Amino acid sequence: MSVARPARSLLGKCVASARTAQTIAAIPSCQHQLHTSIPRASKRRSRFRNVKAEEMGLLNPEKLAKYRQDKFPEYTKEELEMLSRKYTPEQLEALKAAEEAIDPEDLIFQGRLRDDPYRPQYVEDYTTLDPRYDVKPQIEGTPWEPQWLNPSDWADKYGSKLADLTDKKTNEQLTKAMVRALRRVKESNGAELIDLTEEELVDLERDPELLKKYLIEEDGEDKKADRGADDAAATITQEQVMKLDQAINEEWKKELSKISDGLDSGEIEPSNLDLIEDGPAGSSRLHSAEAPELGKVPGVEGLYKSAADPEDEGMDDDGRYQEIKRLTGMSLRDIQSIYRKVLVTRWVSNQTRLGKVRSTSVVAIAGNGNGRLGLGIAKSTEAGLAAETAQLLAIRNMKPIRRYENRTIYGKSTSKVSGTVVELFSRPPGFGLRCPHRIFEMCRAAGIHDIAASMPRSKNPMNSVKAAYSALMNQVDPEAIAIGRGKKMVDVRKVYYGGNVY
Structure with a gap:
């Protein structure tokens, strides 16, 4: 059922009595009577005034002749003499041929020369370059061989x-x-x-x-x-x-x-611009087709770039490990012998006004397999750079882990990060590492061989790694408990079994 028809009919009946013949004639006809916009009484006028050919003088031969004489006059004898001094005969012949190829009548009928302040230079002598129209000319250079000079x-x-x-x-x-x-x-x-x-x-x-x-x-x-x-x-x-x-x-x-x-x-004193005139950005570049690369020139190899550290024996010439060597005091061989592993990789994105900026977040561990473990977290737009940075941070953050008999932890250790709880338990010799794979890698890097672990709540990867690292770092110290109680601590396994604990 249509609702618009009865409403329009009812509205027409109510208003029909108030209408007269004059008002009906004054109201313009419109197809869409229920349109929201007001009907336009007349055709929209243009904002620009039309310029007719008569006003421009294109239909009057006298005005055309006068305009041509003013804008396109013939060369006088003095002008021809000046041109002959400035140009060669071949250039004059080319100029005359170019002017004969362009008919002034076409310029007059098909368009007028602009007279506003921003008009381009239609008629010029081509002595200067205009960056709006002209192309920068290519300078012909003469290649030259570089001279490899000794220091003196x-x-x-x-x-x-x-x-x-x-x-x-x-x-x-x-x-x-x-x-x-x-x-x-x-x-x-x-x-x-x-x-x-x-x-x-x-x-x-x-x-x-x-x-x-x-x-x-x-x-x-x-x-x-x-x-x-x-x-x-x-x-x-x-x-x-x-x-x-x-x-x-x-x-x-x-x-x-x-x-x-x-x-x-x-x-x-000469300025820096004067001194670098013969350099890569100086005027001598005009006489060279292309700046030659340094390459491995005999007698020059190794003169401008030396190894970052001669003790590294050429294994770190790019200087990647120099900062970590300075912070830790270890040699390059010790750093390369450290066990490193990427445990968590996440792809995150930051929403900006330019779109989503994607980056990679990496959690890595490092350990020497003998009681030292480190944790490193890094983020970068490049996955490889984030992994390398996280591993170097893990090496820098390595700390000693308390171990019992160099194989397990002391008793039970628990830690909680957000909704993730990690419980670590010591186990007898030969038990092995029975724990999730991330905790397995952390124990192997720290030199722990017998341990059990459980995660009763959330299994979030990043929180599980942080909680396991916190549990290993915050173990109970039996010696501290004994000193606090005023007791003497004795390891019964070593006393009763003669130290044969394996």
């Missing part, structure tokens, strides 16, 4: 390089001082004698390398003729030259005194 040659080469860099820095500081002296002389009384402008002096002080283009080398007949013409055109007298030299010398001495008094050593 390397030190000599490094020393000469350091001296050259220091001399270069010193010359730059002196050049800057000379430029400052010239500026002060020009400002005071030598404006007509020094032909360098203020902008050129500022550029010289900023970059002393520009001094090379102002230096004149005089050699040959042509140079002498040019010098004679310059002397004829010059109007500086001998007195003015002497006065200028004296003023420059005075300012030069002041600059030298300032340099000697307040110059920081860091301004002369």
Whole structure:
């Protein structure tokens, strides 16, 4: 039975009397009368104004011709002459062919050049690279063979390089001082004698390398003729030259005194970037196809990487056991002879905003088989790394376990971790290890041969290992009980059987 039809009919009967012809005509027709949204009276208008071809001037030949003349003019004679100076004939021919291949009418009709501040450079001379469009060119390098220098040659080469860099820095500081002296002389009384402008002096002080283009080398007949013409055109007298030299010398001495008094050593010493210029990230990488690997070069093998400990006889060159050797004081052979076993492996995950980060939790034991046992717990995203870390922690945490006759425990020992209870019982010689497999491995690592165990409650793997380790560590000490009671403790098995307990 439909519920919507009677409701709509009833609503129509109640409202029909209040409707008139005008109100009925004003209400727009809608297919879904029970729709929750309000019916739209008219078509939605676009937010953007339509641009017609008439407004753009695409239908007016005069406007098209004017636009073409403004945006795509023909080359003038002066422009062609400048292009011929800048480009070779082959390049000019290629430019003309490229411009003939593109019809300006297509650019005018199919799209207009943008005039906003963020427009790309449509017309350019391709002298600079734009990272938005251009691909970085590949620099052609020349491979070179590496030079394997001995320590003395390397030190000599490094020393000469350091001296050259220091001399270069010193010359730059002196050049800057000379430029400052010239500026002060020009400002005071030598404006007509020094032909360098203020902008050129500022550029010289900023970059002393520009001094090379102002230096004149005089050699040959042509140079002498040019010098004679310059002397004829010059109007500086001998007195003015002497006065200028004296003023420059005075300012030069002041600059030298300032340099000697307040110059920081860091301004002369080469920086780290200068020293590593020839390194793996320096400019010399441009001349190498690929940096060669060190490899085992004759005379270099073993010079840069030595064994972690020569006493290990090459068994631990990567230094994996060096930290555990330092903490325990044991040798590498003793550490490798220790019995290790992974008892519990769990795969856990941490829920983060990036998803589940999975990792492995490992519980391992280590023992020397002669009364020492250790427990290690580690977690890592790599299962192998977690197991290795847990075993090394177990070796570091090894502690002595109390044993009776070097084969079993003293009486009964009980321990509880969470809901897991472990009960250990001593047994006579030859009884063996009758216990769960994890406790079996722990007893074998500790050197216990006769024992019984029961777990009356939860059998959780991790809690069972922790409870068994706690039970072995917290055994009852009969000597402590005897001392507390003021009694003398005697082992009747050894007294009555003459020590024959096996």
